[in-house]
Amino acid sequence: MTLTEAHVALFAGVAETRRALDPGAVPDLLPLCLSSGLGWRVPQPPLVVLAFMGFEWRFLQPARIGDTIRSRSRTLTKRPMREGGIIVEGREILNQRGEIVQSGRLTLLVARRPRP
């Protein structure tokens, strides 16, 4: 997904972010937010997430308007619970040069398959 002025303007409106002095700058949290929707566009069906519990995240380099980002995820750990299970997802956001822009791990409560 290519980061545009429109993404930055919409994000600034909803998050009340002050606009940067640098007109090409992208708010640090925006690529992270966009990565949550990128995961819906892969052929695999989405995880049935009951709740997002927490995460750790590193901002490794700034993204700029015009950069094209993609996201890569991997299941790191899986722990069954009564209501569902805890999944730890490792995620990286890469730019068009293949550089990791942001990365981290997210903890999700995921539903069990319904009993037939």
Added chain:
Amino acid sequence: MLCYGLVSAGEAVHFEDIRVGEEYTSPARTVTEADIVIFAGLSGDYNVLHTDAEYMKASLFGERIAHGLLGLSIQQGLLARGMPAWAGESLGGLRWKLKGPIKIGDTIHVRARVAAKKAAAGPGPGVVTIARTVLNQRGEVVQEGETEHAVQRRGG
């Protein structure tokens, strides 16, 4: 690095000016259905948790809830209004816990404290850690965590 301050780097608060233990309180903001719809459209995250009122009636939460990352984004904007701008500030990392749902109509605000400061070995920016708590109108903690910020030194 990015600077979201209203003032230029020359006038903003530098690494040396920040004291561990400083506290800030943000203004409050009511999270609306429109916020959630716009965030779903922006992020592409159309999970039923945020978009399907009927399905959510039978869920753990009883109604649609805000995206966790929407809450994170809103608190970032709110706290920026409740504290001085830091010179050349950029986010380096965060550790974040989603403790409870933010529902449509909830009014949230942020309490924050400078938890730690670490100077770089060279002349580069220092790292300042802020501990943040996001509370709703009943004083319940809905999100909490720490954010690490690179902040320019004076003359740096």
